Amino acid sequence: MSLQEILARKRIDIENELLGGLMNDIERRAFSMPAPRDFYGALAAGGLSVIAEVKKASPSKGIIAPDFDYAKIASAYDGGGAEAISVLTERHFFQGSDTYLAEIKELVQIPVLRKDFMIDERQILESKAIGADAILLIAGILDDKTMRKLYELAQESGLHCLFEAHNEAEVKRAADCGARIIGVNNRNLKTFQIDLATFEQLRKFIPSGTLAVAESGIASSGDAQYMRQAGADAILVGETLMRTEDPGAMIKAFKEGRRCQ
């Protein structure tokens, strides 16, 4: 399964779901939503912030959490001191759902990031309508013009954006776009290979004043500390937190630089 297939499916989903009448409904819901929670502010609080991800499956790993109790997991993340929660909403490859995000948003007080492949303007209002406080903009799948347009629309809706980059050029494009939060994905989305040194190598291209997030492949509090030392303001952790017995304890360990398990 390739990134191209994921994007092709996404285009079909968007056409099916957002056509015609449905879009009016989404607009109405989006405009009736309360103001989003402050994702940037939550991550900027100091120390190493944790964005804890709710993810049932992934294209590279298959099913990660067979008995996927997303409400329980999200509460444990919140209780463990996560600064924000990321929820996969992509259906076909990550087995995500907008409903998971909407329900989790009601359950916790912290901001919620919608983790999906944003490629179309209509997805911005849709994100607002389901209760997202922030969205992901992946530089590697967007041209500059589209990335700017999506960012502009997100800002108009009060949504914060996590820009995702995997190489120097993408970090620079995100920065030029005015990004305030840039994530470096340690996973190459084309090959699914993880290399934790990616964050360290690219950190220097993230302008000061912009929050730096280390994403993917963080498997221990040692890895979390490595990201911290390499200059991460926040880490985004999915699989490791989904697989542990006590995600709250692990988040605390990540933040305190302690060993866990």
Ligand SMILES: O=P(O)(O)OC[C@@H](O)[C@@H](O)c1c[nH]c2ccccc12
């Ligand atoms: O489960 P991990 O290795 O901790 O990774 C989390 C997160 O970074 C990953 O899910 C992710 C990063 N960028 C994405 C883009 C789309 C879908 C998923 C992702």
